[in-house]
Amino acid sequence: MREMARPHSFLSTDPMALPHILIVEDDPVIGALVARHLRENDCRASLANSGSEMDWQLAASRVDLIILDLMLPGEDGLSLCRRLRESSAIPILMLTAKSEDVDRILGLEMGADDYLAKPFNPRELLARIKAVLRRSSRDGTTPERPARAVTFAGWRLDIGMRRLKDPEGVTVSITSAEFDLLRAFCEWPGKVLSRDQLLGFTQHRTAGPYERSIDVLVSRLRRKTERDPRLPELIKTVRPRGYVFTPEVEAE
Amino acid sequence: MSLRWSPRRIGTQIVALAVAVIVIGHLLLFGAFALLRPFDGTDRPTGVEAALITAVRLIDHTSTPQAATQAVEATLRAYPDLRLAVSAAASVPMIEAGPLPRSLRRALGTEYPLWRTGDDSESADGVAIRLRSGTIVTAMLPSKLLAAPPLFGPMMVTLILLGVLVILIFIWAMRGIVAPLSRFSVAADQFDPDTSFEPLEEQGPEEVRKAAAAFNRMRDRINRMVEDRTRMLAAVSHDLRTPITRLRLRTDFIKDQAMREQMLSDLDHMNAMVQSALSFLRTGKAHGEAASLELSSLLKTVCDRFADEGSNVAYDGDHRGIVQGWEDELHRALTNLVQNAVKFGDNVVVRLRCSAERAEIDVEDDGPGIPDAEKMRVLKPFVRGDAARAMSGDSGFGLGLSIADAIAKAHGGSLELLDRQPNGLIVRLELPLARAPAALATMEKPRREAEAFRRSVEV
Numbered sequence: 265m266r267e268m269a270r271p272h273s274f275l276s277t278d279p280m281a282l283p284h285i286l287i288v289e290d291d292p293v294i295g296a297l298v299a300r301h302l303r304e305n306d307c308r309a310s311l312a313n314s315g316s317e318m319d320w321q322l323a324a325s326r327v328d329l330i331i332l333d334l335m336l337p338g339e340d341g342l343s344l345c346r347r348l349r350e351s352s353a354i355p356i357l358m359l360t361a362k363s364e365d366v367d368r369i370l371g372l373e374m375g376a377d378d379y380l381a382k383p384f385n386p387r388e389l390l391a392r393i394k395a396v397l398r399r400s401s402r403d404g405t406t407p408e409r410p411a412r413a414v415t416f417a418g419w420r421l422d423i424g425m426r427r428l429k430d431p432e433g434v435t436v437s438i439t440s441a442e443f444d445l446l447r448a449f450c451e452w453p454g455k456v457l458s459r460d461q462l463l464g465f466t467q468h469r470t471a472g473p474y475e476r477s478i479d480v481l482v483s484r485l486r487r488k489t490e491r492d493p494r495l496p497e498l499i500k501t502v503r504p505r506g507y508v509f510t511p512e513v514e515a516e
Numbered sequence: 517m518s519l520r521w522s523p524r525r526i527g528t529q530i531v532a533l534a535v536a537v538i539v540i541g542h543l544l545l546f547g548a549f550a551l552l553r554p555f556d557g558t559d560r561p562t563g564v565e566a567a568l569i570t571a572v573r574l575i576d577h578t579s580t581p582q583a584a585t586q587a588v589e590a591t592l593r594a595y596p597d598l599r600l601a602v603s604a605a606a607s608v609p610m611i612e613a614g615p616l617p618r619s620l621r622r623a624l625g626t627e628y629p630l631w632r633t634g635d636d637s638e639s640a641d642g643v644a645i646r647l648r649s650g651t652i653v654t655a656m657l658p659s660k661l662l663a664a665p666p667l668f669g670p671m672m673v674t675l676i677l678l679g680v681l682v683i684l685i686f687i688w689a690m691r692g693i694v695a696p697l698s699r700f701s702v703a704a705d706q707f708d709p710d711t712s713f714e715p716l717e718e719q720g721p722e723e724v725r726k727a728a729a730a731f732n733r734m735r736d737r738i739n740r741m742v743e744d745r746t747r748m749l750a751a752v753s754h755d756l757r758t759p760i761t762r763l764r765l766r767t768d769f770i771k772d773q774a775m776r777e778q779m780l781s782d783l784d785h786m787n788a789m790v791q792s793a794l795s796f797l798r799t800g801k802a803h804g805e806a807a808s809l810e811l812s813s814l815l816k817t818v819c820d821r822f823a824d825e826g827s828n829v830a831y832d833g834d835h836r837g838i839v840q841g842w843e844d845e846l847h848r849a850l851t852n853l854v855q856n857a858v859k860f861g862d863n864v865v866v867r868l869r870c871s872a873e874r875a876e877i878d879v880e881d882d883g884p885g886i887p888d889a890e891k892m893r894v895l896k897p898f899v900r901g902d903a904a905r906a907m908s909g910d911s912g913f914g915l916g917l918s919i920a921d922a923i924a925k926a927h928g929g930s931l932e933l934l935d936r937q938p939n940g941l942i943v944r945l946e947l948p949l950a951r952a953p954a955a956l957a958t959m960e961k962p963r964r965e966a967e968a969f970r971r972s973v974e975v
Contacts, residue, residue: 291758297765361757364798365844383761383787386768427843434838435807437814437847439821484820488813 283328283397284308288318288344289359290336298331301386307393315339327354329397331389332376334360334367342374349375355396359384365425372412372424379424395444395465399451411515414450417498419489421450428489436488441466445481449499449509458506482507526697530689534682542675562619567595568643568655569623576628576647584651599656603644616643617657696724700731707735746797753793760786792915795848796897796922808950809846811837811875815866818850827858833868835953837875841927849923850877852916853943857881861940870953874929874946882940891933895921920945 285302289295290313299309310327312318315338321327330348334341345356358376360367371379377396380389413422418431426443428436438446448457448465459478466481482501486493500508571591578584584602591600616630624630624645633642633654640656647653696719703716713735718728764783770776812833822829839846850866857864861881869876886894897918920943921931929947936942 291762293762294758294765297762301765301768361754365842382757383764383783386765430810433808435809435843437810437817437843439817442817484816487816 282306282308283393284310284326285329285331285393286310286312286318286321286327287331288312288315288336288341289331289333290314291333298386298389301390302393305390315344318344329355329357329393329400331357331359331393334358334362334371342370345371345374345376353400355400357389357392357396359389368425413516414513415516416450416453416509416513417511421446423447430489438485438488441481442485442488445478446485449507450513453509453511453513456502456505456508462506478507526694527686527690531682531686534685538675538678538682541678542671545674546671564595564598564657565617565620565623567591568598568600568657569620571595571598571600571655572624572628572645572647572653575651575653576649588653597640597656597658599654601654603652603654620657692721693724696720696728700727703731707738749793750797753790753797756786756790760790792852792919796915796919806840806842809839809841809843811839811877811947812868814843814846815850815868815877818847818854819866821851822854822858822864827864828862829854829858829864829866831866831868833866835868835870837868837870837947837953838950839875839927839947840950841947845923845926849920849945850879852920853879853945856916857883857941857943860884870949872952873949875949875953877945877947879943879945880936880940882936885935885939885941886933888935894933895931917943 285307287295287298287302287309289298289311292311292313295311295313299311302309310321310325312321314336318330332341332345336344339347341358341360345358348354348356356376358371358379359382360371360379361382368379377400378392380392412424413420415421420429421427421443422429426440428438428443428446430436444466445462448462462478462481466478482499483493486496486499489498490496498509498511500510502508571587575584575587575591578587588600588602591598616625616632620643621630628645628647630643630645633644640658642654642656644652644654699716703713707713715732715735716728718725718732720728760783763779767776767779767783770779812831812835815833816831819829819831854864854866857879858881860883863882865878865880867876867878867880869878895917897915917931924931924945924947927947929945932944932946934942934944
């Protein structure tokens with residue numbers, strides 16, 4: 265079986281109100297399907313099929329996150345994103361048919377918070393939305409622009425590009441789940457995180473039928489990042505509660 | 517006698533021909549001169565010879581011995597150098613077959629026997645003529661008349677002139693014909709529709725110019741054809757993403773688990789084909805800056821992904837290997853290789869071995885393998901393995917191996933197919949290391965994770 269679990273409900277992270285997501289997508293079928301997915305997962309969803317409709321919707325009601333398709337008639341997604349950024353810090357998740365690195369970099373430069381290529385796993389979309397919303401709501405009323413990268417112990421985690429570089433500047437390859445786990449650690453340095461908490465950060469990622477336990481993910485991360493995985497210095501085990509990320513983390 | 521050595525290049529052919537003409541021509545001329553001896557004096561007798569001939573005839577036609585003696589004395593006085601003298605018969609030694617001037621022989625030889633006497637001084641040779649009366653008359657003829665004149669002088673001159681001419685012809689041939697032809701073949705060899713090129717220079721003799729122009733036009737046509745097809749393939753692949761996205765989104769709403777599984781599986785295949793087609797079109801094109809990549813983590817990432825899907829893929833390596841390259845390209849190449857291995861084998865091992873300068877990545881499966889005859893073929897795009905390997909209901913265009921090969925080359929490396937004993941295939945990807953490899957802290961032994969794995973119930 266491919267995907268086993270339903271994602272965690274958004275209610276658990278934002279009990280105040282259901283988040284309002286604006287989907288800017290010119291293909292009406294895709295727009296409707298994404299909206300349906302969102303509504304079945306405790307979100308309110310609205311649709312816009314062009315830049316001007318988007319402006320209208322933004323003026324009409326409060327929007328918590330924008331899903332923006334790159335290929336739009338009239339003003340294209342990239343310039344819309346840039347325009348939005350000039351006046352607002354609203355979270356933007358870019359959706360696009362292009363999946364090259366350069367396209368991703370460009371999207372992030374324009375100010376998108378995240379970038380997902382079509383065709384995508386709708387549960388991945390939900391998980392990313394959740395992650396972006398969680399980060400933006402933590403700071404209260406005015407969400408900060410999230411850091412593009414964080415550093416710890418000489419390592420550099422590029423949030424936008426989802427890449428890890430070691431102290432010598434060499435790119436160390438990590439899976440999407442490992443990236444999410446590491447990012448979660450970087451968001452809570454020094455805090456002991458339980459397995460359940462960590463699981464919440466990494467769910468919906470696995471493409472295969474077997475969900476990997478947190479222990480296995482931590483073990484894999486250690487093999488790639490620790491000098492000696494048997495004597496970890498970065499991710500330490502705290503029995504029986506969970507794990508703690510010990511180095512100091514700085515945002516760029 | 518067949519010619520063992522036949523020249524194959526134009527330059528050599530021209531030189532050989534010219535040399536042959538010169539040599540044969542000279543041989544013929546030499547032979548002709550030697551036989552006919554045109555310079556051998558002329559047929560007309562020289563002055564000295566004419567004097568001797570006249571004297572001999574006169575003496576021979578005198579009626580009385582006294583008149584004869586007078587004639588001899590008169591000749592002596594007129595031509596003292598001749599040293600004409602009368603001698604008694606049988607007292608003159610004869611030299612057989614000494615060379616005699618032809619004109620003399622022609623003038624006198626038919627009527628009078630004449631021979632060389634051997635009475636030679638420094639500059640003159642003695643000749644003897646027997647008159648009708650039996651009297652023998654001797655004379656001295658200048659030596660240079662009798663010796664064979666050298667043929668050498670004029671021959672050398674013509675030889676040198678012709679030699680110079682041949683060299684000039686050769687130079688012209690090289691520049692006008694051979695050089696453009698070499699440029700042609702170099703341009704044809706280097707032609708690659710994917711990279712830009714400079715048009716071939718249209719210069720030289722008219723035929724060469726026309727050929728160069730035709731070649732340039734052909735290159736343009738090929739480029740346009742390739743561009744058209746590439747654009748079409750890219751457009752189709754791209755446009756497929758929208759309907760695939762729609763289907764993917766709808767699939768999640770299907771309640772029937774089995775149905776959903778099958779649809780997701782098919783959608784995966786479709787997406788994989790689109791991906792492979794697009795990445796095939798992209799390889800070789802610019803894709804941003806290269807970065808330093810660590811190989812063991814990359815290989816572990818790929819292996820883990822397949823292990824998570826239930827395949828039996830293990831990693832074996834104990835070094836960190838650092839290469840310069842593009843992470844998503846190498847990831848794609850390795851994913852393709854492991855995907856093939858998983859499709860055709862039950863157990864797959866990915867090994868990393870590093871020497872001081874190169875990294876060797878082996879993707880090993882225990883499937884049916886590929887026969888030697890097919891190994892070259894399967895690296896070509898759009899070629900899939902034979903029936904045995906295709907039995908599992910192949911998906912994809914058969915681009916996986918050729919993409920991996922192209923990516924290997926783009927990183928300055930290579931791809932090789934080897935046989936695994938007792939059965940199976942090893943795909944060896946070699947890459948140049950950016951730095952000397954470092955050992956990892958712990959040995960990574962091949963781990964059969966997926967075998968021991970139990971489905972997690974954590975949610």
